[in-house]
Amino acid sequence: MCRIFVALLSSLAAPVAAGDFALSWPIDCTLGETCHIQQYVDRDPGPGALDFACGPLTYDGHKGTDIALPSLSDMEIGVQVRAAASGIVVGMRDGMADRYATDAGSAEIEGRDCGNGVVLRHSEGWETQYCHMKSGSVRVKTGDRIAAGTVLGEVGLSGRTQFPHLHLSVRQNGAVVDPFQTSATAACGSTDGATLWAKPVAYTAGGFIAAGFSAEVPAYEDIKSGAATARQEAMTGASPALVLWAYAYGGREGDLVSLTIEGPCGVLIDQKVTLKKDQAQFFRAAGKRLRSLSWPTGLYTGIARLVRDGKEVDRIMRPLRFE
Template identity: 35%
Template sequence: MLSTPGENRLSAQLVSLAKSVALITVALFSLQSNPKAQAVGGGIELTAEQLAEAPEFSVPVDCDFDTTCFVQHYFDHGPGSRTQDHFCSGLTYNNHRGIDIRTTTLEQMEQGVNVIAAAEGEVIIVRDGVTDRALNQREVNEFLTNSGLVLKSNQVVIRHSRNWYSLYGHLKKGTVAVKKGQRVRRGQPLGEIGLSGSTSFPHLHFGVMFNNRVIDPFTAREDDAGCQQPARQSLWTEAAEAILTKRKVGILNAGFSDRVEGIDDLKTKPLLSRSQTLTSTQQITFWSGHWGTQKGDHITLEIHQPDGQIARVSSVAEESRVNGYHFLTLPLPPSGQQASGRYVGVFSILRGKKVVASITRGAVVP
């Protein structure tokens, strides 16, 4: 049984960090601090002895990272209000202290994606019973302007050694499969990816703590001194790091609609099939959701019409974005003129001379 001085005084507090559209709950622990850790760049510099005690983490979800899951947010190392993950890219948000692993769609979450223990240890905190519900845009804006708002999530916290802990947040209601005080092995199911707490998309928030300090598992650093700081060491297994850094841009979903839909509606759509049938004869809209665009990327939407014409809109990303949606609406000809047939939508992201993400969807107008 693992123990630590002052164990009887151990407590946990959930704090909602409303720093972007993707809201997160991070667990900050009120534990006995270790005075040997040295302050550096707004954080601590762990000693070699402390790092030697650190666990080596496996991927904390049982999920296909080619089709179903990806990392939407990494740990933020940007100084002040700047946002920088350890790659010096934009896949994070201000003061984000953890790793967000999401499913591409809500439908995939509802089908069930297991969250698993990233290393062996003892369960010290468990919460279940919080309803799964994505915050809508109005609620997101409210949280962004009111830092005092807190929504607790279903979660599990594991103690791996005297000073090291891991957090698994936003679990699906009713799926938490472990109890406080239980010993768990690496890879043991803890629950499922969910939507509980302060979040607008289905995901696992995975956090690593050394005592009461939240540490980036990719760098073993806490500091906000910028992304150029060298990593002390990775806390992942070699296989886990390769999986979690494999994709940094991609498509969330895409499809046609006979009306312009709101972002909240598009987020809840299942992964659409390659071909749809539309009923409207007024207009059709081709849309696509994407993640990981970088400043300078060329973003293009096309609608290939039955008569061979192509409607196209292109833009250049003025800044890096964690995610976003693009739309192209095409008015259909008046009744009696050619409007029926098959329409094909193509969305692509060009980075330099390489297409880094693309998707094609079709629709039939009777």
């Protein structure tokens, strides 16, 4: 990914004062490269939903920060979850299956929406909770005293979730606290209050998760699992079609998604699609069928761009070479 427009609103908030409760990054991933923040704490007190930056990356009543992995294959490889601060384990659960939550299975996870997880108690009434961890991965037990950075387990798909991620909740004396904007009364977009992050964490208003080439428009399930990404390796000069797909998050009504394929003989595809509604996650694809015995040899470059209000929010590029 090559992010062009990134709002650094979180870094504008007042830093945590020395000695105050502070959080370290809780996952072994690089934000904007191997993970992204899909949803923030809902700051709207009514039936609507707004994140701390006045964006739509949340839903009504959401009480935590969701740090998502690109695909199920990334989850299966294993991504470690770490304690964001030193504390005592006051609760844990393991053994729930990693699978997408469905209406049919809703009763089975009722009251256990967090899935496999850990609750840590810290000083001065602070608590952190880590949800949706991988089955069998939890490494701590109730009563353990642990240091910040201790491995708690791995990111999973347990509980009530539709994508592999860590849901991190922060509370003080039982009240939900947004780690990006600690003031409960501050309006969204305000820099009043402080961030709890020990190091600034950038706010990104949507972007690309993955992209790749395929011989056909891939199924959404294959994109989410990571199978579509792996299939690019099987592409040859005799593939029946050349399709560029792009998987993104944080789409807003009116956003423009541009898909371009540049080949050794010029531009093959240059398609633009306008989103008709807000979409938490989505993908778009465009391509061209093979009209001869094979594609010309050389380098093909797929470029996907997300444009909002005339400004490029994000772009992602993928190369493909036919010998």
